[in-house]
Amino acid sequence: MSKKPSVEAGLDSRRRQLLKLAGATAAVGGLGLKVGLASAGEDSGQASDVIDVAIIGGGLAGLTAARDLQLAGNQSFVVLEARDRVGGRTLNYEVGDGNVSEVGGQWIGPGQTAVEDLARQLEVGTFPQFHEGRTVILGGDGRLEIDLEGTFGTDMNVANKLSEMSRDVPSGAPWRSAKAVEWDKLSVGDWLATQNIKPEDRSGWDAALTLTGGASPAKMGLLHYLSMINSASCDYEKLDSIKDSAQGTRFVGGSQILSTKMAEQLADKVRLQCPVRKISGWDGEVVTLHTDQGLVRARKVIVAIHPALCNQVQFEPALPAARAALQRAWPAHSPARKIAMVYRRPFWREKGLNGHIFQSNGPIIWAWDNSPPTGEIGIINAFISNANLPSDHATAKRTLAELFARAWGDEALEPVAFHDHDWRYDPWSITCVSAIPPGFWTTHGEALHPPCGSLFWSGTETADIWAGYMDGAVRSGHKSALQVLNALRQE
Numbered sequence: 177m178s179k180k181p182s183v184e185a186g187l188d189s190r191r192r193q194l195l196k197l198a199g200a201t202a203a204v205g206g207l208g209l210k211v212g213l214a215s216a217g218e219d220s221g222q223a224s225d226v227i228d229v230a231i232i233g234g235g236l237a238g239l240t241a242a243r244d245l246q247l248a249g250n251q252s253f254v255v256l257e258a259r260d261r262v263g264g265r266t267l268n269y270e271v272g273d274g275n276v277s278e279v280g281g282q283w284i285g286p287g288q289t290a291v292e293d294l295a296r297q298l299e300v301g302t303f304p305q306f307h308e309g310r311t312v313i314l315g316g317d318g319r320l321e322i323d324l325e326g327t328f329g330t331d332m333n334v335a336n337k338l339s340e341m342s343r344d345v346p347s348g349a350p351w352r353s354a355k356a357v358e359w360d361k362l363s364v365g366d367w368l369a370t371q372n373i374k375p376e377d378r379s380g381w382d383a384a385l386t387l388t389g390g391a392s393p394a395k396m397g398l399l400h401y402l403s404m405i406n407s408a409s410c411d412y413e414k415l416d417s418i419k420d421s422a423q424g425t426r427f428v429g430g431s432q433i434l435s436t437k438m439a440e441q442l443a444d445k446v447r448l449q450c451p452v453r454k455i456s457g458w459d460g461e462v463v464t465l466h467t468d469q470g471l472v473r474a475r476k477v478i479v480a481i482h483p484a485l486c487n488q489v490q491f492e493p494a495l496p497a498a499r500a501a502l503q504r505a506w507p508a509h510s511p512a513r514k515i516a517m518v519y520r521r522p523f524w525r526e527k528g529l530n531g532h533i534f535q536s537n538g539p540i541i542w543a544w545d546n547s548p549p550t551g552e553i554g555i556i557n558a559f560i561s562n563a564n565l566p567s568d569h570a571t572a573k574r575t576l577a578e579l580f581a582r583a584w585g586d587e588a589l590e591p592v593a594f595h596d597h598d599w600r601y602d603p604w605s606i607t608c609v610s611a612i613p614p615g616f617w618t619t620h621g622e623a624l625h626p627p628c629g630s631l632f633w634s635g636t637e638t639a640d641i642w643a644g645y646m647d648g649a650v651r652s653g654h655k656s657a658l659q660v661l662n663a664l665r666q667e
Contacts, residue, residue, distance in 0.1 A: 230254055231256065239255065251445075275548050282427070287647075291647040294434060304426075306551075390609035426546075484508035512608040531556055
């Protein structure tokens with residue numbers, strides 16, 4: 177609570193900046209310029225075909241940027257989304273009777289004030305992630321019940337060391353740390369191997385790193401992981417835990433509701449099923465975007481998609497070598513598989529269990545109670561290891577129901593619905609979180625933020641804090657909107 181005055185002051189300052197820039201952009205945005213969609217072979221070059229801003233990507237970053245432009249008085253923009261929906265890596269699964277279960281990003285936590293403020297403006301409520309009761313740990317044929325008190329059960333002595341080290345790694349630019357060269361040579365696994373981790377704690381670290389970073393400790397760069405902890409006020413427990421952490425709070429109506437509400441406000445400014453295949457003239461005054469629905473011409477372009485996804489776009493002329501190298505090297509193979517098993521009620525709560533499961537060497541990385549706020553139905557979500565669970569829907573459902581029955585009893589064998597979402601098969605997401613390996617930031621970091629001509633890079637991976645999270649996406653959208661408004665004002 178003590179942070180709210182400074183947060184509100186920062187928000188007021190941002191709004192004043194937007195309003196100040198609005199006067200400069202209104203002269204351009206108020207001319208009633210048409211959105212520059214021409215047929216694929218047409219190239220009229222008419223001034224009336226040119227808009228102020230084209231935004232690539234209809235996730236949280238792109239829609240936030242578009243909303244900020246609109247609030248600033250600029251109506252000369254368009255959002256181009258490749259999918260047939262908005263929301264990017266957030267996605268709701270409708271389970272019936274108005275209830276949903278998220279199969280993409282879903283949580284916010286302390287310090288994530290940008291997305292919290294957005295939800296408040298959109299009148300989207302929040303509620304705490306359920307964690308009260310005992311967690312079940314499955315290993316081989318064994319079963320253990322333990323109250324982890326809202327944590328993932330990792331060794332706090334080691335966690336405190338990571339928290340202290342993170343103070344030396346700026347979250348938005350880890351490559352500028354005084355210890356960048358030393359720490360970027362190591363994986364988190366290399367470092368953990370020197371910490372005398374107890375055998376019973378190793379599975380907790382493996383699960384935490386896989387969930388947060390999308391990779392095992394052996395493949396996650398230490399420098400990158402420390403930058404993530406830095407985002408969480410240099411407090412490991414605020415990053416990799418449940419209670420009062422980045423996994424602590426959910427949205428009423430599911431996380432995708434933020435994007436759908438913004439898209440409703442933006443109306444026909446959002447164009448679905450409109451992937452951008454080529455961007456030409458980005459080094460000139462007018463950029464041409466070649467889409468499946470024709471050409472779009474804009475003075476400025478916000479690229480609010482994953483850096484690796486940029487490799488599917490042809491740039492003419494070629495991007496600067498450093499930026500192109502960053503995009504080629506960015507990890508693009510860390511998809512997630514997330515399931516939702518629906519029951520008539522959250523029966524596990526009646527047994528003093530919280531619905532959470534950790535499993536060693538099995539399909540379940542982590543399962544948790546994802547029921548709606550009032551608990552009128554029971555929903556279990558879980559992150560799944562593809563190597564340990566067949567893709568066949570019926571087999572996956574049966575296997576998981578049997579594992580849940582081991583954890584909570586035979587009632588788990590009778591789900592009323594099952595949903596299995598494997599992000600490997602989404603061509604416009606290709607990866608969920610960025611499993612940044614050792615050596616990446618000291619090699620490519622400097623190319624992450626600087627614009628290239630009229631191209632401005634956005635998306636959660638570019639955020640100064642909470643990169644990779646929904647909050648980071650919202651922050652990057654605010655930043656890119658201010659950048660293009662300022663660029664237009666200067667012109």
